[in-house]
Amino acid sequence: MYYKYLLILVFILNVLLGIFVLLRDHKNQINVSFSLFVLSVAGWLSINFLSNQFTDYPRAFIFNKLIFLESPYISFALIYFSLVFPYSSFDIKIKHLILLIIPVFISNIFTMLNLTITGVNVVPGGVTEVTFGPAVAIWGFQFVAYILVSLFLLGKKYTITKGHQHTQMQYVFLGIALLAILGTVTNFAIPLLYNNFDASNYGPFLSLFVLGFTAYAILKHNLLHIKVIATEAVVVLLLIILFTKLFIYQSTGELILDTIIMGLVSIFGALLIKSVLEEIKQKENLASLNIKLQEMDDQKDEFISMASHDLRSPLSIIKNNLWFAENSKEIPQKIKENIDVAVSSNEHAINLVNDMLDVSRIEMGRIKVDLEKIDLVQIAREIYEDYLLQAKDENINLVSHGIEKNKKVIVNADKERLVQVFSNLIGNALKFTPKGGQITITLKTDEKDAEVTVQDTGIGIKENDIPKLFAKFVRLNDSHISVPSTMGTGLGLYISKKLLALFGGKIWVESKYGKGSKFIFTLPAIEAS
Amino acid sequence: MAKILIVEDDKGTRDIYSSVLGQAGYEVDVAENGEAGLAKAKEGGYDLILLDVMLPKMDGIALLGELKKTPPKAGNKNIFLLTNLSHDPILKEAISLGARDVILKTDINPGKLTEKVKKILAA
Numbered sequence: 001m002y003y004k005y006l007l008i009l010v011f012i013l014n015v016l017l018g019i020f021v022l023l024r025d026h027k028n029q030i031n032v033s034f035s036l037f038v039l040s041v042a043g044w045l046s047i048n049f050l051s052n053q054f055t056d057y058p059r060a061f062i063f064n065k066l067i068f069l070e071s072p073y074i075s076f077a078l079i080y081f082s083l084v085f086p087y088s089s090f091d092i093k094i095k096h097l098i099l100l101i102i103p104v105f106i107s108n109i110f111t112m113l114n115l116t117i118t119g120v121n122v123v124p125g126g127v128t129e130v131t132f133g134p135a136v137a138i139w140g141f142q143f144v145a146y147i148l149v150s151l152f153l154l155g156k157k158y159t160i161t162k163g164h165q166h167t168q169m170q171y172v173f174l175g176i177a178l179l180a181i182l183g184t185v186t187n188f189a190i191p192l193l194y195n196n197f198d199a200s201n202y203g204p205f206l207s208l209f210v211l212g213f214t215a216y217a218i219l220k221h222n223l224l225h226i227k228v229i230a231t232e233a234v235v236v237l238l239l240i241i242l243f244t245k246l247f248i249y250q251s252t253g254e255l256i257l258d259t260i261i262m263g264l265v266s267i268f269g270a271l272l273i274k275s276v277l278e279e280i281k282q283k284e285n286l287a288s289l290n291i292k293l294q295e296m297d298d299q300k301d302e303f304i305s306m307a308s309h310d311l312r313s314p315l316s317i318i319k320n321n322l323w324f325a326e327n328s329k330e331i332p333q334k335i336k337e338n339i340d341v342a343v344s345s346n347e348h349a350i351n352l353v354n355d356m357l358d359v360s361r362i363e364m365g366r367i368k369v370d371l372e373k374i375d376l377v378q379i380a381r382e383i384y385e386d387y388l389l390q391a392k393d394e395n396i397n398l399v400s401h402g403i404e405k406n407k408k409v410i411v412n413a414d415k416e417r418l419v420q421v422f423s424n425l426i427g428n429a430l431k432f433t434p435k436g437g438q439i440t441i442t443l444k445t446d447e448k449d450a451e452v453t454v455q456d457t458g459i460g461i462k463e464n465d466i467p468k469l470f471a472k473f474v475r476l477n478d479s480h481i482s483v484p485s486t487m488g489t490g491l492g493l494y495i496s497k498k499l500l501a502l503f504g505g506k507i508w509v510e511s512k513y514g515k516g517s518k519f520i521f522t523l524p525a526i527e528a529s
Numbered sequence: 530m531a532k533i534l535i536v537e538d539d540k541g542t543r544d545i546y547s548s549v550l551g552q553a554g555y556e557v558d559v560a561e562n563g564e565a566g567l568a569k570a571k572e573g574g575y576d577l578i579l580l581d582v583m584l585p586k587m588d589g590i591a592l593l594g595e596l597k598k599t600p601p602k603a604g605n606k607n608i609f610l611l612t613n614l615s616h617d618p619i620l621k622e623a624i625s626l627g628a629r630d631v632i633l634k635t636d637i638n639p640g641k642l643t644e645k646v647k648k649i650l651a652a
């Protein structure tokens with residue numbers, strides 16, 4: 001008894017899905033073919049059900065014959081669907097469909113001539129058994145071949161598609177594959193090979209796989225715009241129920257109330273559908289806008305890369321030649337000074353190009369860092385040693401604390417970028433500290449963080465300039481700019497701050513004008529000894 | 530004596546690099562475009578190839594691709610890109626095609642290049 005109701009429910013669900021998918025866009029081949037498939041499954045369900053209701057031979061025979069006449073159309077609809085979903089590799093015209101339907105007609109002719117099934121054996125209270133004729137081979141070949149080709153086509157497209165389409169394909173493929181393979185086994189292979197018809201009872205429920213997976217895809221992935229279809233289905237169902245109720249009214253008052261309710265449901269239903277449609281449209285717009293923006297970002301990044309390449313080319317040639325000039329013998333002192341100025345200007349231009357590239361990448365969110373576990377102490381020590389000579393040349397005392405060889409502080413960061421941060425801070429300190437001054441590099445750790453301090457005895461920063469310090473192209477009115485021959489890019493601290501943030505760190509400054517500055521940065525320490 | 534191949538289209542740059550590396554005691558070969566570079570690299574046996582990316586006739590990435598397809602019998606020990614390009618997708622591709630690392634031309638002068646080469650070849 002439950003079996004009968006369940007079957008009717010599955011039938012209704014299939015029919016509803018088919019109708020609504022078709023109504024959504026009856027010009028779209030995907031919708032047409034999918035709806036054809038679901039409706040042909042529903043047709044098969046109903047004939048299958050009816051064939052078991054009749055116990056007299058003529059009608060039982062006719063309905064069983066109908067099953068074999070109807071089922072080839074399921075395979076036809078499936079092959080049509082697999083050709084167009086989610087895109088067609090070629091323009092599918094009516095002539096292709098005619099070619100595809102010819103084998104179905106041939107199969108039908110043999111069945112009409114009673115060559116596919118020759119008779120039935122009505123089992124009282126059980127499933128009607130079928131006696132197969134020789135043409136069952138033709139029926140079976142057409143049916144199985146179409147299903148295998150369809151699954152092959154869908155499987156192939158599944159491997160090719162990407163992203164959203166790939167997910168759609170996954171559910172559709174799973175649902176259809178399970179129905180097609182298991183259905184062929186329960187309703188064809190087992191009856192034919194073992195002459196056992198019991199399993200065919202369960203065949204109709206296999207269409208729940210298609211329904212279930214499509215429904216899941218609807219909820220999760222908005223397949224075939226079925227969110228709208230589902231909304232429409234609910235509204236229409238509600239209207240049908242209300243409409244039927246109009247005919248069984250018991251009083252005029254009830255009739256008026258029901259009519260009003262129905263009118264309200266129609267209005268709100270229409271509004272609901274409209275809002276769902278709008279939501280979908282907005283989502284689609286956003287998605288295509290996102291793709292466009294991504295493409296523009298790619299182009300911008302490539303343009304900036306190429307521009308910086310072209311700017312660096314002459315700078316590297318100048319650099320090479322200046323090096324040669326610098327290293328030649330017997331150059332007068334005056335010329336040597338000129339070369340030094342050219343070298344430092346050239347380095348400044350190179351730094352500008354590098355910093356501009358970094359900034360543009362930071363702003364596009366495209367800066368690449370290779371995070372690895374590195375020893376902060378070792379990096380600090382190497383940089384300290386690198387700068388010792390320059391500090392000595394400038395008569396500045398460069399000292400360090402906490403970076404002795406027996407110490408180790410492991411942090412998760414990009415080594416090259418961390419060197420960039422250190423160089424920026426020490427370079428700045430050297431720039432703004434007068435002769436005879438001191439720069440102190442200190443590394444400390446507590447339980448969580450490593451803390452690096454670069455302290456100088458330079459000119460310092462005025463209080464109202466401090467908040468501007470980590471901004472782009474910073475130019476301070478009263479502090480740094482008053483120091484002659486400072487050739488910064490105004491980007492170093494901004495880049496350092498952004499880089500440290502990528503490693504989970506922070507940077508800030510403590511300074512008193514006239515007394516020097518103290519730049520402090522922290523990084524999460526993974527391990528310290 | 531270690532053998533080095535420089536594939537570089539700018540004559541000035543090529544001459545400077547080859548002369549400093551020659552003075553440092555290396556046997557230096559040069560190629561002025563990608564095709565000539567590939568022909569030499571295919572003979573193999575270089576301890577180091579310094580390869581530019583933006584090259585006439587065949588760019589550095591295509592050269593690496595060809596070299597990967599038909600590797601020479603006597604392999605080339607190290608290939609480094611020596612370029613002014615810092616476009617990540619291209620550099621990543623170069624590394625995946627067999628380049629060990631990238632040296633930015635603006636980061637080095639001829640003196641530093643010699644130091645770097647010594648380090649690479651000593652390792």
